[in-house]
């Protein structure tokens with residue numbers, strides 16, 4: 001295809017501002033899909049995404065459109081994931097296109113994810129066309145929102161499009177603006193092949209499907225290609241484009257976006273951001289800035305029923321095939337039996353994976369408290385990455401511990417600002433910036449990721465009645481006074497309940513945990529101390545008093561069947577007990593102790 005007739009773009013938006021609806025409209029308007037094939041939210045492939053209204057995997061579609069000049073154009077839309085956890089994938093897909101539609105709900109205005117995503121687009125040197133969506137609604141205030149875009153983001157919004165993705169108003173103008181305002185891609189068809197691996201996913205019929213953007217050269221079926229980052233060589237057995245159904249083509253040239261398959265078995269072998277070139281005539285340098293995404297949040301996943309362990313193993317293996325950023329290894333715990341220590345890109349990623357395991361594979365799971373990756377600097381100079389608080393080495397061997405910090409951006413209506421500042425302050429935050437965007441405050445905080453993985457989103461939502469928006473990026477590691485807190489039941493440590501905490505917050509956390517456990521652990525014939533401790537030092541303690549001898553005493557002697565029932569119930573309860581020294585703790589106690597509240 002003639003490069004001047006190609007436009008590649010993505011859509012950036014805050015969740016719910018109408019990205020998917022707009023994409024559907026653009027496809028429909030250009031008859032890319034026959035009307036009868038048009039499903040709601042064409043681009044959101046997985047059910048779970050549809051249900052939650054979030055887009056997880058980047059998708060793409062090629063749209064043919066005849067512009068006002070009577071010429072035919074190819075418009076390639078790459079759909080980027082909308083959530084913070086997938087920031088790296090967003091940044092890669094952005095590098096694969098030259099421009100963005102910035103969709104802002106004209107009844108709402110700019111939100112935290114609008115900012116995060118638009119900055120990524122600006123970083124990638126995009127031409128940006130603002131789209132004010134939902135102008136069919138009475139609450140729409142396009143003039144105010146356009147002004148806000150200029151003030152807050154600092155881009156010209158005088159040519160902003162007035163659109164209703166719902167009614168179709170402004171859709172033709174949007175297509176024309178893409179042709180008029182976004183630059184055509186550049187590239188050299190005769191140069192050695194240089195293509196970017198934008199995304200990949202597993203298909204049970206075709207194996208791994210690789211989404212590529214051709215920068216220079218040509219890709220054809222039958223080519224032998226090298227993935228420069230991983231070093232692997234593959235034989236290309238199929239290439240094509242998405243319309244949005246997969247359509248096979250003979251070749252892909254510069255500026256084009258399409259897919260290849262090459263009998264690749266695992267998504268792990270295809271790293272987003274990698275450079276693809278020909279084995280025989282390679283390009284001299286790979287594309288810059290390739291860094292595979294690494295998991296930042298870890299937790300243990302255990303089957304509620306130990307008999308489900310093998311099923312869980314199958315399920316996590318399958319999931320890992322299709323999700324290179326999800327990691328897992330077998331973990332065993334005295335409290336919870338066999339399970340997996342799993343790594344995720346963030347909390348949403350964790351939730352999505354856990355949901356899929358429970359729903360698609362029908363396994364009831366216990367999730368241990370999420371933890372971040374600490375850098376433990378040992379006295380002997382060695383540095384270890386700590387993924388599980390239970391593995392924390394003896395304090396006497398440790399010099400210091402570093403934790404990951406994030407830069408969090410929160411947009412919130414003025415009236416809730418005080419509560420948000422307090423929340424961030426309570427979570428050991430350091431305020432970096434506070435500005436105003438119309439009637440909303442924009443606060444930027446440096447926060448420990450560890451304080452955010454617990455229940456920050458939920459707290460933020462509740463103190464702002466849902467009116468705040470939040471986004472973050474990792475900024476690096478910093479030393480702090482971090483310690484491992486252990487929980488001891490009758491002097492025996494319970495690994496599954498160990499956690500890393502800041503020394504100043506340890507008493508509070510410890511107290512909350514032992515109080516909760518006191519409620520959850522049944523009485524025994526003897527007194528049971530429940531303690532939270534750091535190293536050898538107890539920081540919080542409760543005592544569960546001993547039970548009176550006769551459990552059936554409260555049945556007032558008389559009713560024999562009631563007595564029998566009670567004893568049977570006790571016996572059944574025993575089965576799900578776990579033994580810690582002399583103490584039996586029901587599994588449900590762990591499940592509840594690990595629940596956040």
Ligand code: GTP
Nearest residue numbers: 015016017018019020021053054082134164165166
């Ligand atoms: P994510 O996929 O979660 O990022 O959300 P999104 O930005 O793709 O939003 P989506 O397209 O799912 O739209 C969110 C809601 O707004 C849906 O209920 C849409 O029906 C509605 N919506 C989208 N565009 C318009 C519009 O122009 N007018 C009106 N009235 N509603 C719209």
